[in-house]
Amino acid sequence: xxxxxxxxxxxxxxxxxxxxxxxxxxxxxxxxxxxxxxxxxxxxxxxxxxxxxxxxxxxxxxxxxxxxxxxxxxxxxxxxxxxxxxxxxxxxxxxxxxxxxxxxxxxxxx
Amino acid sequence: xxxxxxxxxxxxxxxxxxxxxxxxxxxxxxxxxxxxxxxxxxxxxxxxxxxxxxxxxxxxxxxxxxxxxxxxxxxxxxxxxxxxxxxxxxxxxxxxxxxxxxxxxxxxxxxxxxxx
Numbered sequence: 001x002x003x004x005x006x007x008x009x010x011x012x013x014x015x016x017x018x019x020x021x022x023x024x025x026x027x028x029x030x031x032x033x034x035x036x037x038x039x040x041x042x043x044x045x046x047x048x049x050x051x052x053x054x055x056x057x058x059x060x061x062x063x064x065x066x067x068x069x070x071x072x073x074x075x076x077x078x079x080x081x082x083x084x085x086x087x088x089x090x091x092x093x094x095x096x097x098x099x100x101x102x103x104x105x106x107x108x109x110x
Numbered sequence: 111x112x113x114x115x116x117x118x119x120x121x122x123x124x125x126x127x128x129x130x131x132x133x134x135x136x137x138x139x140x141x142x143x144x145x146x147x148x149x150x151x152x153x154x155x156x157x158x159x160x161x162x163x164x165x166x167x168x169x170x171x172x173x174x175x176x177x178x179x180x181x182x183x184x185x186x187x188x189x190x191x192x193x194x195x196x197x198x199x200x201x202x203x204x205x206x207x208x209x210x211x212x213x214x215x216x217x218x219x220x221x222x223x224x225x226x
Binding site for chain 2: 032034042043044091098102
């Protein structure tokens with residue numbers, strides 16, 4: 001069974017303090033790993049798709065990387081507006097279904 | 111691009127009534143849409159996969175007769191919660207598979223359902 005484990009569950013950073021969020025996974029055949037941002041009371045917002053080990057994607061202060069066992073979401077010099085829950089999800093096998101992690105709740109303090 | 115809307119954003123109803131939630135892909139055609147449920151401090155739980163022109167595929171434990179899904183066009187899927195009860199109160203979110211074919215899903219803003 002495909003599994004996605006995110007850590008830490010919660011992370012509190014000072015503004016400008018860079019850090020990384022982890023997404024560990026086990027999957028029979030990876031067809032894509034996704035990162036989303038979710039603000040309270042809203043639907044997830046798509047950030048990145050990664051397909052193969054070694055791949056990297058960047059968007060503003062965020063950078064996502066992928067290995068054969070895990071993905072990292074690096075946040076460089078975060079700002080308070082980066083506060084949100086970041087979800088990792090993977091698409092495997094039958095292509096239809098996506099498995100979500102529980103997320104990392106990030107709080108950036110001014 | 112890849113914008114998904116959802117309506118209503120919030121609904122409060124009495125126990126026993128039915129509630130319909132609409133999910134629309136605004137700038138692309140979506141042959142496949144998904145319906146999720148999310149409880150506080152929990153991740154998304156897939157309820158069903160909706161394919162245009164065919165019956166929805168429900169996840170194990172989700173009552174088909176309670177959560178009716180219709181995907182009548184390439185831009186619209188609806189979820190009807192029939193005879194709603196307080197335990198059905200939750201945050202319902204739809205998504206559509208994006209047009210690029212990469213497998214990513216684009217989500218609507220969600221519907222907060224409160225059953226009194």
